[in-house]
Amino acid sequence: MPLTEDDLYRTSTQYKYWSFTSAQLATQRETTNLQATERVKANVARQRAARARSQVESANTSDAGSGVETGGNTPLHLGAEKEVNCLTVAEEKKLVDTFCERALELGSFLKFPIDVTATGIQFLRRFYLLNSPMTYEPQTISRTAMFLAGKLNNHNVGIEKYVAKFPKVTAEQVLAPEYLLVQGLRFHFQVRHPFHGLKGGHLEMMEMARGNAAPAPHCTETREELQKAMLALPKHARGNPQPWTVEQMEKRITQAYGFADKRILKGPAQLTDAYFLYTPSQIWLAAHLLADEPLTLFYLSTKAPPTSPLHEKLLATLRACAALLSAHHTYKPDTLSAAEKEARDKLEKEQVSALIRKLKHCRDPDKMDLVKLNAAQKRDAVRADGELEESVAKRRKVQREGFEKQADDFWGPELKKEANGTK
Amino acid sequence: MSKAASRVANGGAKGHAQDGGASPLSSNLRRLSLANPPPKPSAFADPSSDICPVCKSSRYLNPNMVFLVNPECYHKMCESCVERIFSHGPAPCPIAGCKRTLRRPKFRRQTFEDLKVEREVDIRRRVAKAFNKVEQDFETLRDFNDYLEVVEETTWNLILKIDVETTERRLRQFEEAQKAELNAVNPAAARRVNEPDPTVLSSTSHVVLKKGATQRKVASAVNTPDPFIEDTKTDNGFIFRGLKKPKPPPPKKVFDPFEGYGITPDYYVTQESYDVDWLTWFKDDKAHSAGGFGMKDFYDHMLCESFAGLGVFVGEEIEARENGASGDSAIGTQTAAMAAAGGAKDVDMDDVF
Numbered sequence: 154m155p156l157t158e159d160d161l162y163r164t165s166t167q168y169k170y171w172s173f174t175s176a177q178l179a180t181q182r183e184t185t186n187l188q189a190t191e192r193v194k195a196n197v198a199r200q201r202a203a204r205a206r207s208q209v210e211s212a213n214t215s216d217a218g219s220g221v222e223t224g225g226n227t228p229l230h231l232g233a234e235k236e237v238n239c240l241t242v243a244e245e246k247k248l249v250d251t252f253c254e255r256a257l258e259l260g261s262f263l264k265f266p267i268d269v270t271a272t273g274i275q276f277l278r279r280f281y282l283l284n285s286p287m288t289y290e291p292q293t294i295s296r297t298a299m300f301l302a303g304k305l306n307n308h309n310v311g312i313e314k315y316v317a318k319f320p321k322v323t324a325e326q327v328l329a330p331e332y333l334l335v336q337g338l339r340f341h342f343q344v345r346h347p348f349h350g351l352k353g354g355h356l357e358m359m360e361m362a363r364g365n366a367a368p369a370p371h372c373t374e375t376r377e378e379l380q381k382a383m384l385a386l387p388k389h390a391r392g393n394p395q396p397w398t399v400e401q402m403e404k405r406i407t408q409a410y411g412f413a414d415k416r417i418l419k420g421p422a423q424l425t426d427a428y429f430l431y432t433p434s435q436i437w438l439a440a441h442l443l444a445d446e447p448l449t450l451f452y453l454s455t456k457a458p459p460t461s462p463l464h465e466k467l468l469a470t471l472r473a474c475a476a477l478l479s480a481h482h483t484y485k486p487d488t489l490s491a492a493e494k495e496a497r498d499k500l501e502k503e504q505v506s507a508l509i510r511k512l513k514h515c516r517d518p519d520k521m522d523l524v525k526l527n528a529a530q531k532r533d534a535v536r537a538d539g540e541l542e543e544s545v546a547k548r549r550k551v552q553r554e555g556f557e558k559q560a561d562d563f564w565g566p567e568l569k570k571e572a573n574g575t576k
Numbered sequence: 577m578s579k580a581a582s583r584v585a586n587g588g589a590k591g592h593a594q595d596g597g598a599s600p601l602s603s604n605l606r607r608l609s610l611a612n613p614p615p616k617p618s619a620f621a622d623p624s625s626d627i628c629p630v631c632k633s634s635r636y637l638n639p640n641m642v643f644l645v646n647p648e649c650y651h652k653m654c655e656s657c658v659e660r661i662f663s664h665g666p667a668p669c670p671i672a673g674c675k676r677t678l679r680r681p682k683f684r685r686q687t688f689e690d691l692k693v694e695r696e697v698d699i700r701r702r703v704a705k706a707f708n709k710v711e712q713d714f715e716t717l718r719d720f721n722d723y724l725e726v727v728e729e730t731t732w733n734l735i736l737k738i739d740v741e742t743t744e745r746r747l748r749q750f751e752e753a754q755k756a757e758l759n760a761v762n763p764a765a766a767r768r769v770n771e772p773d774p775t776v777l778s779s780t781s782h783v784v785l786k787k788g789a790t791q792r793k794v795a796s797a798v799n800t801p802d803p804f805i806e807d808t809k810t811d812n813g814f815i816f817r818g819l820k821k822p823k824p825p826p827p828k829k830v831f832d833p834f835e836g837y838g839i840t841p842d843y844y845v846t847q848e849s850y851d852v853d854w855l856t857w858f859k860d861d862k863a864h865s866a867g868g869f870g871m872k873d874f875y876d877h878m879l880c881e882s883f884a885g886l887g888v889f890v891g892e893e894i895e896a897r898e899n900g901a902s903g904d905s906a907i908g909t910q911t912a913a914m915a916a917a918g919g920a921k922d923v924d925m926d927d928v929f
Contacts, residue, residue, distance in 0.1 A: 155840040162885030172890045177898075345884070353878030356850040367845035407853075432885030456843045456883070463887060470889055 162432060166341035171279055173429045181282055182242050189285030190239040193517045197237050200518050239515045240287055244508055249281045251505050252291040253424050254483075259299055263318060265308060267419050268346050273302035274423045275344045280337040282429075288517045289330065296322065297330045305342050329527035344428070347418055347437035354437065355410045358452060362402040372455055379455060390446040409445035417443060421481035431474045435467075439474035443484075628654035630661075630670050644683040647698050649676045650691045658683050699734045703727065706751045709819070719818030726814060749813030761824045843883040846876050 162168055173181070240248070253274050260270025276298040281291070296319070303310050312324045360366035364380035374382070384397045397405070417440035422428075427436050442449040453471075457464040478484060482497070520526065561567075626635040628643070630653045635641050642655045651671045661667050662680035669676050688694045707727045714720040733743045849871070858864055859871060 154837050156837060157840065157842040158880055158884040159842070159887045161839065161880070162888055168885065168888065168890075172894055174891045174894055177894070345881070349878050349881040350883070353844075353875075353880075353882035356852055356855075356875065356878060357844065357882070359852050360847060360850055363851075365847065367847055369843050369845065370841070430890055432888050432890060433881065434883050434886040437882070438886070456886070466889065467886070 167345045185285050186242045186245055189287045193287050193515055194237055196517055196519050237515050245286055248286050248508050252295050256295045269302050269306045269308045271346055271423050272306055272344045273299040275428055287515050288520050297327055297334050300327055325524045329523040345433045347433040350434050351437040358406045369456055386447045412444040413440040417478055420483040421478040425477055425481050435474055439471045442471055442475050630657040645686045646678045646682050648678050649674050650695055696735050703731045713820055715818035723816050746813035753812040761822045844879045
């Protein structure tokens with residue numbers, strides 16, 4: 154049974170589990186937000202009730218000491234019964250997008266290759282599709298996601314080295330949410346990126362310009378005809394055909410490649426929902442479409458002839474994807490003047506800091522300390538003071554002594570060391 | 577010593593006499609009964625088995641003595657006698673009254689205590705090798721049963737020495753006819769079968785005792801088409817009704833590890849080489865090529881990723897899949913997660929499993 158490229162893509166987890174329609178995405182985000190909100194409210198209410206009880210008790214025992222122990226990490230300072238103001242769906246999405254942008258910067262700061270960074274960002278996006286930033290704090294998770302992406306993409310940095318790059322971050326803090334993240338990703342570690350596809354397309358276009366490219370299996374034209382058609386492409390969309398030399402065409406193709414790679418695939422493609430909504434080959438073609446429309450349309454026509462129904466459908470999809478990519482604010486930042494840009498950045502910054510402030514007041518108190526939660530799940534559940542529980546420690550000791558005794562019975566006791574240190 | 581010799585002479589009659597003079601039937605019945613089990617056949621129970629009939633040396637003097645028999649006449653003799661008499665080539669059997677020529681390699685230890693059983697097993701083995709048909713080879717069960725009867729008759733003829741000459745000849749002819757048939761159908765299998773099997777005594781090998789004229793004659797007869805041989809070949813020895821024609825086995829397929837699966841690209845054809853600036857470094861790098869890294873694989877990979885999923889329209893396909901799967905939504909982790917999320921409880925990540 155022969156398999157086509159499309160069949161191969163259909164076997165990937167990205168297609169099976171992480172591709173959605175936009176309606177599905179919206180519902181999923183709403184569901185996640187709703188659940189997180191309910192949970193935060195319930196947990197905060199529970200904690201407040203517990204604190205109120207203990208306050209009443211302490212007030213009964215000693216009259217002094219009012220409000221001393223309210224230094225917990227949930228907001229309780231103003232009006233004890235004030236309802237928690239949770240994030241909305243839009244705010245959550247904005248927050249996740251912001252942290253994805255920061256993750257991109259984080260990747261360049263860590264000097265990770267782009268596909269590692271991109272994997273980390275997609276991990277974040279997938280994780281926050283099913284979890285809310287109110288439950289798990291995005292900054293912690295993004296550090297872990299980056300670390301995990303490095304490990305999974307043949308770019309392993311030891312945890313000690315990795316942690317050393319951040320001030321005030323311990324190895325436990327990075328490792329604690331790792332399993333949580335992996336569960337949230339449903340153990341699907343492969344992310345298919347459009348970077349390789351863009352390279353392949355670039356290679357083929359270059360050969361096409363030189364007249365060496367073997368035509369696709371269903372293509373009726375010869376390689377010479379393809380070259381001739383390519384060297385007579387218009388410069389811009391809706392322009393007139395004009396002659397090109399091979400060198401000029403090569404330069405044009407390289408430019409388009411550079412633009413699509415640096416400006417789109419490494420920016421907007423990562424920071425939008427493109428990976429959920431489109432396939433990697435559609436993403437790179439859409440990026441190329443934005444970079445050089447006549448060239449991309451010509452290239453597409455050699456793959457799917459304009460007469461076929463696939464061509465029209467494909468083009469519609471590519472245009473929709475291109476619209477999504479070009480709508481992002483990181484696309485073509487040069488078109489804005491410096492003042493405009495500054496003003497926009499400032500506004501953005503204010504919005505984000507307000508959001509982060511708001512987030513601080515609506516965190517889920519149960520999931521506040523991931524390190525402790527992680528430690529509690531392990532077999533040697535440690536207590537707050539870092540000591541094993543007494544009964545557990547005692548049982549362990551008895552067991553160990555039993556094992557040692559068994560081993561001694563079988564192998565004989567350990568050799569006695571010489572008392573006077575002779576060798 | 578003379579007493580022992582007389583026991584050898586009439587071993588069977590003496591055995592019955594020792595049972596107290598009862599009739600042979602009652603002694604047999606006694607042997608069968610469970611109440612008093614028969615005496616264990618120890619090496620010293622029957623003195624006749626302890627003394628070599630050729631050299632008359634007894635086990636009493638030589639505890640390591642081993643007796644051997646030759647399937648030609650099944651006469652027992654000790655190892656040293658075999659060594660002494662037959663080490664210089666074929667010689668007649670030293671037992672009085674037996675004139676058969678024996679050869680040393682055919683001597684062996686007996687498997688069964690009773691030499692009659694030993695002989696019958698040998699004969700049966702040989703006949704079964706020639707008549708190796710199974711029920712599937714016949715048109716009807718009736719034909720198969722007829723065949724079985726012929727086989728059994730042949731076997732008993734050989735065992736009871738009735739019409740041995742004719743039976744042997746027919747058996748040989750049948751064997752040859754079978755070989756020829758197998759050869760015509762499947763040469764490879766025939767070669768395997770025709771190889772001499774050292775464990776099974778061959779029917780023809782004992783005929784040619786002296787290497788020389790006879791053997792050469794046989795060889796020439798095989799090589800040159802002789803009208804006489806041709807005639808005997810048409811007579812297959814045995815003719816069975818309802819025997820199906822042997823079918824040649826289907827030709828062996830070439831091994832395909834992927835069982836027909838393969839990638840046939842729809843959108844591209846990979847070339848041998850691509851020439852781009854950023855690739856030249858890798859192409860020229862000895863470290864890459866020395867490690868077995870082929871540029872062709874890289875091109876294949878890149879181009880495959882270029883078009884993997886080009887014709888996959890996520891919006892439509894996912895929707896179609898959701899609608900298809902809505903009846904039984906317990907498929908896949910994602911749907912399971914969605915189902916959990918749809919319930920009153922949150923997806924509790926910490927104990928999702």
